Amino acid sequence: MHIQRTPLVSTSIGTHREFVSFHFGTPGAGQKVYMQASLHADETPAMLTAWRLKHRLIELENAGRIQGEVILVPVANPIGLSQHVLGQFLGRFELNSGHNFNRSFPLPQAGALMERIGTQWTQDADTNTRLLRRAVCEMLSEVKPKNEFESLRREMMVMAADADLIIDLHCSLEATMHLYTSPASWPAVEPLARYLGASGVLLAADSGGQSFDEVHTQLWNEVRALLGDTAPLAAPNVALTVEHRGQRDVTYEFAEQDAEGILDYLTHRGVIAGEARALPPLNHPATPLAGSEQFIAPVSGVLVHRAAVGAHLKAGDPVFDIVDPITDEVTTLTTKNDGIFYMRRAIRFVIAGAPLGRVTGAIPFRTGVLIGA
Template identity: 45%
Template sequence: MIEVRHPLTACAPGTTRELVALHYGPGGGAKAYLQAALHADEPPGLLLAWHLRRLLGELEAAGRLRGEIVLVPMANPIGHAQRLLGRGIGRFELASGENFNRLYANLAAAAYARLDCTPGKPLPPLAEVRAALRAACEELPAAGELASLRRILLGLAIDADHVLDLHCDNDAVMHIYTTPELWPQVEPLARLLGAELALVAGDSGGDPFDESCSLAWSRLNALHVAAGGSGSWPQACVAVTVELRGEIDVEHALAAADAQAIVGYLATQGYVDAAMPELPPLKRAPRPFAGSMPVYAPHGGVVAYRCAVGSELRAGDPIADVVDPLSGALSTLTAPVDGLLYAREIGRVVHAGQRVAKVAGEQARRSGPLLSA
């Protein structure tokens, strides 16, 4: 294993932070990139990364790695240092209010400009395209600390064949986000992790990290068509966001099983010299991200849930009561569609208009940006 430390732009004199990347296996061929806790207050990925580094270290020592696996165990040193009134603030940068998993660059135009795509000539091979993407990433401005973090993370991942961004939800079942085109290649991961749900969207809006990596290829192909070119590149980066259940689901047994599942997936993709794992059945066919319906509190109060995450609901089934102890009001929140209650708010005191739960239906119903703030 090679440990590489990437210094961030210092936000003030006398302050320095760095991002640590662990590189396992031989470089120069297939590359998988795994990062944990880009939202720094999402701890399941941190424990999973600890288990992964042990497994990967053992496999490397045994000479069983066939491709490069880059593990970033703590992807957000800025967020990990943020505390406010004794509590960690890891989803948004306090200085700017920006979400740490949004605003990742679209590198396609800058990369395409570096490639010789003259009509009649063969398309540049994948290695050249990846080099162009890396070069485009290196040119991103990084005047500030957060910009430099985004550039470092994207630079580590943009030329990878596989990208796993490890997050968690508030209180949730295991679920995965990816694109419809990539789903066939993601399905073994969903099965090995025992994911209850996969939500797919072509472009969910907001430019999250995984889509900056995966959509680079469809964006390059779109630019090539627009330029009158023929042929196309394959979808050469399988990128997913894995939601490792809820934020308090931090247990060795879960993390050890998840680590085994991810190593098993890497084996199916040729990174590990190991027997192919047996794939458990898929729990559900993927559902459109645009069919994930939020449920909001109509007024402030305390929440009493009436069903657990993982419940299959019919439209109108009760999910929770929001109770106002001052007025005596009680509002029962119900499922807006038939679907899976896959995530709930973990706090039990809510404000009017706050999202309390998410139900994934089978039909796309929403349009516009799909990601929350």
């Protein structure tokens, strides 16, 4: 194992943070895997899973079982970890700018990449894939970040841009295990959904947020469209987000279970030598993110949860009650979808317009930006 400590741009006099990555295996000897945890710094179940993964990867490397390269970043957001205001941990947004740590990730423009590669394109898809990845990494390395936030984003992008597999470990507020990925990545990701026991898988080619995992596959699609029939390009980088249940689901048992599921998947892909565990059944088919029903509070009041997280709901089932203790009015919200109640907010009193939770759905009906702030 090799530990790399990359200093970030210092925000002010007397401060210094670094981006710490753990490197296993041999670069160029096989597939490259990049995994990071808690880009939203207050999503700590992911960090504990990554901690467990690190120790298991050390064991596997010592046993000579890592075929290729695995990079693990257990703490992807040292900036967010330091953000505490009046005792509240604020790890989702960067306080200097207000930016969500996992939105609007910058990648080189497809046209600029095409221009840089120029006449080097060939009729071999694997060669073109290497050309594209190298060009992306070069252009990212040339970026001069102006502040700590930009330098953090650049470092993780540089490390991940040429990976065959990118796994971004997160969690929701109160949730069941679920995944986000693109339709192009889903066939390759499906075994991981099985090993992790995911109750929901949400698919979108472009959710509108330019999240860390999504921008990699989006870039591939844009370059492919510009290339047309002139040059073949191999399958895009496989990229996904894993939501390790809810923020309070921090246990050794969950961390062990999830780490072993990821390692089973890496064994299944041939990144780890050995025989992979038999694939468990898929708990629930993948559904379009555009088909997930978003619940919004129509009134203010005390929120009562009528359905358990992870429940299989039928259209018309009650999901929430909102109780007005002054007028005695009870407003019941029911689902229009048959699907999995996969996440909800960790609030028990709501104002009108507050987001409450989501249920998967098989039929897309939403357009525009599909993910929250």
